[in-house]
Amino acid sequence: MSTEETYDVAIIGGGAAGLSAAVALARSLRQVLVIDDGQPRNAVSHAAHNVLGREGVDPQELLATGRGEAERFGAQFRNDRAVAARRTEIGFEVDLAGGQSVAARRVLLATGLSDQLPDLPGVRKFWGTTVLHCPYCHGWEVKGQRIGILASGPMSIHQALLFRQLSDDVTLFAHDMPDPGEQAWAELDALGITVVTGEVARLEGDDAVRSVVLASGEDFAADAVVVAPRFIAHTQLYEQLGGTVEQHPQGAFIPTQERGQTEIPGVWAAGNSSDLMAMVSMAASAGVLAGVAINVDLATEEARVAVERKATAVS
Numbered sequence: 001m002s003t004e005e006t007y008d009v010a011i012i013g014g015g016a017a018g019l020s021a022a023v024a025l026a027r028s029l030r031q032v033l034v035i036d037d038g039q040p041r042n043a044v045s046h047a048a049h050n051v052l053g054r055e056g057v058d059p060q061e062l063l064a065t066g067r068g069e070a071e072r073f074g075a076q077f078r079n080d081r082a083v084a085a086r087r088t089e090i091g092f093e094v095d096l097a098g099g100q101s102v103a104a105r106r107v108l109l110a111t112g113l114s115d116q117l118p119d120l121p122g123v124r125k126f127w128g129t130t131v132l133h134c135p136y137c138h139g140w141e142v143k144g145q146r147i148g149i150l151a152s153g154p155m156s157i158h159q160a161l162l163f164r165q166l167s168d169d170v171t172l173f174a175h176d177m178p179d180p181g182e183q184a185w186a187e188l189d190a191l192g193i194t195v196v197t198g199e200v201a202r203l204e205g206d207d208a209v210r211s212v213v214l215a216s217g218e219d220f221a222a223d224a225v226v227v228a229p230r231f232i233a234h235t236q237l238y239e240q241l242g243g244t245v246e247q248h249p250q251g252a253f254i255p256t257q258e259r260g261q262t263e264i265p266g267v268w269a270a271g272n273s274s275d276l277m278a279m280v281s282m283a284a285s286a287g288v289l290a291g292v293a294i295n296v297d298l299a300t301e302e303a304r305v306a307v308e309r310k311a312t313a314v315s
C-alpha cells in the first residue's frame with residue numbers, strides 16, 4: 001500500500017453528514033479528503049423530505065450538489081471504500097479497498113447505517129417506495145391511504161400511532177410482535193387501529209404493495225406497509241481504532257459528545273453512524289458541528305505547537 005500526502009482530515013462517508021463537514025472544513029482552508037463508496041442509505045428513495053429549501057429533492061441530486069459545493073472550496077474526493085484504519089505518530093492511516101493508504105491528522109466517521117429489513121418476501125422489493133419506516137420521510141405521500149403496520153416490537157406501536165395521524169385506515173399486523181401491554185392495546189383500540197393477529201407470510205404487488213398475505217392464506221389490501229428495520233450503523237472502522245459501540249434497542253451506534261467527538265482522541269463521528277434516528281438535515285447539522293469542532297481542535301494544536309517552537313527558537 002502506498003501512502004500519499006497527509007490530509008488535515010479524512011472524512012469517511014460522503015452522505016449528508018460527511019459532505020456538510022467537508023464544506024465547513026474546506027471553507028476553513030483545511031486539507032480534506034472525502035472517501036466514499038457511493039451507497040447512501042436513502043439511495044432507494046426518489047425524494048428527500050423535510051429538507052428545508054430543497055423539499056422533495058432527489059437524494060442523489062442533493063449529494064451531487066453537496067459534493068460540488070465541497071469541491072468548490074477545495075475538498076478532494078476518492079470514490080473508494082475505507083477498509084481499515086489505525087493510529088500513527090501524526091494521526092491516522094486509512095487503507096482503501098483500491099490498494100492505497102491515506103494519512104490524516106483527524107478522522108471523521110460519517111459512514112451511515114444499513115437498514116436490516118424484516119426477512120419476508122416483498123419487503124425489499126418495495127422498500128423506500130411503498131414499504132416505509134418513517135412518517136416524516138414519506139408519511140404525507142401516503143396520507144389517507146390503506147396503511148399496514150408490520151409489527152415487530154414497541155417501535156411498531158409508536159409507528160402505528162404516528163401513521164394514524166395521517167390516515168383513518170391503519171391496520172396493525174401483529175405478526176411476531178411480543179405483547180406490547182394493556183396500555184398499548186387500549187391506545188390502538190381507542191384510535192380505531194385494526195389489529196390482525198397471525199403470522200404474515202409475504203407482501204404482494206407489482207409496481208407497488210397491493211396486499212399483505214398471512215401464512216393462513218388470508219389477504220388484506222394495503223397501499224403502503226410500514227416496517228421497523230433494525231439499524232446497523234457502520235462502526236467497523238471505529239471498533240478497529242479501539243472504540244466501543246453503544247447498544248440501543250434498535251441497533252448499535254458510535255457514542256459521541258455533543259459535537260461528535262468520540263472516546264478516541266482525534267476521531268469524530270456524525271450522522272447515522274452515531275445517531276440512528278438522524279434524518280438528512282440532522283445528519284448535515286451534525287456534520288457541520290463536527291467539522292467546526294475538528295477545525296477548533298486542529299487550530300488549538302497548531303497554536304500550542306507554535307508556542308513551543310517559538311520558545312525553542314528563543315532559548
Ligand SMILES: Cc1cc2nc3c(=O)[nH]c(=O)nc-3n(C[C@H](O)[C@H](O)[C@H](O)COP(=O)(O)OP(=O)(O)OC[C@H]3O[C@@H](n4cnc5c(N)ncnc54)[C@H](O)[C@@H]3O)c2cc1C
Nearest residue numbers: 013015016017037039041042049082112137271272279280
Ligand atoms: C428509504 C429511506 C428514505 C428516507 N427518506 C428521508 C427523507 O425523506 N428525509 C430525511 O430527512 N431523511 C430520510 N431518510 C434518512 C436519510 O437517509 C439519512 O438521514 C441520511 O442518509 C443520513 O446521512 P449520513 O450522511 O449519516 O449517511 P448516508 O447518507 O448513508 O451516507 C453514508 C455514506 O458513507 C459511505 N460509506 C460507509 N462506509 C464507508 C466506508 N467504509 N468507506 C467509504 N464510504 C463509506 C456510504 O456509501 C454512504 O455514501 C431516509 C432513509 C431511508 C432508508
